[in-house]
Amino acid sequence: MRFIFPSDYFKPKRVDSAYAEQFALLGDRGCANSLISLENLSLDSSTIYPEPNPGEQLIYRGWMLAPDDYSLLVNAVKNAGAEMWIDRDEYLRTHYLPNWYPLLHDLTPETYFFDVDDRLEAKLTELGWSQFFIKDYVKSLKTSTGSIINSPSAINSLVGEMQKFRGTIEGGICVRKVEDFITETERRYFVINGRVFAASPDLEIPAIVTECSRRIDSKFFSVDTIDRRDGVTRIVEIGDGQVSGLVGWTVDRFADLWTELTIDNIK
Known part of the structure; x- marks a missing residue:
């Protein structure tokens, strides 16, 4: 398993500065990292540096991509002899609200x-x-x-x-x-292979998030919850985990997840 990050616009062998800390800490945890130029995706000239191993699976961590651009990323990785861990259909399953809403309509506005x-x-x-x-x-x-x-x-x-x-x-x-939400109660969770993680290991996982992990067919996605003033917790957003920001998370905590999961055994 390898992570693939967007490269710097001017220096294609350097990670985009917005993801430099994630790139460094995941590397420190023993994860393999590569870079790709998002600007060159449509030019058929996007090279991956360093090249992935044949058959290796790649997890994207970067800016949100439109469906066609994500397809170009999938193709670039395939051309390099590897494959994306999350294919285009799975990406859109959580990236587009109309795709996940029918599965969670009773848990969200x-x-x-x-x-x-x-x-x-x-x-x-x-x-x-x-x-x-x-x-x-x-x-x-x-x-x-x-x-x-x-x-x-x-x-x-x-x-x-x-x-x-x-x-x-x-x-x-x-x-x-619009529901009567308490803004400061919003929380983000990540789900990886059905297992839910909170921003701190000692935080209790709400039942509604565990329910989301059962209903959503994706290997890696984020879940945002918020409390209503009547005491009910609601889902406000689901997102593809590859393009979800670390809202309320430290980069250390996020990097630790992949060590804890033993990344080489993720399927």
């Missing part, structure tokens, strides 16, 4: 999915909610006006802001019901 070109104001009016949380299949707007609107009439303006600040709408529009 009610959600509807629309195309950008749908009559969004009318659709939201039909829902009859007092507030709406808006995002695309992957991300919400964290700048400008934010992601919550109080009136259907604000939806087109918000979508315009998303296109302006994010550059694109990935997949489509997700409209989620």
Whole structure:
């Protein structure tokens, strides 16, 4: 098993600075690391440095990739004689909200999915909610006006802001019901081969996260929980583990997971 990280834009044999600490600590734990230029994925010239061993499985740790770009990564690894531990279908299984929502609909806020070109104001009016949380299949707007609107009439303006600040709408529009969450209670967990890990080894794993680990068919994904003011814990997000940030985690703790799992025995 080997990790593959994005390389520095100008120095392809150096890791992207955003992932330098993970790269170093995983190496210190005895994990093999390689680099790839994400900018050259579409040019058929992305080389992997150092080259993986024939048949070796690679785990990506890096920036979120659109589906076509992830396919290019899979192909680049295949061309090098190795394979990705997470294939494209498994990546999208947790990366895109509409793919995991049906499996967890009772554990997460009610959600509807629309195309950008749908009559969004009318659709939201039909829902009859007092507030709406808006995002695309992957991300919400964290700048400008934010992601919550109080009136259907604000939806087109918000979508315009998303296109302006994010550059694109990935997949489509997700409209989620706003629940009374306690912001400071949000926590991230990682699931690897069905085993759940918390940001600290002495933290108790919530039952709802264990339930997620049973329902989601992925070898490596993240689960974000949050408490509602009525005391109920809810799922707010599922993500592919390869592109999930270490929110609330130390790099040391994350690196320790792979030592604890005995990485050479991961299948």
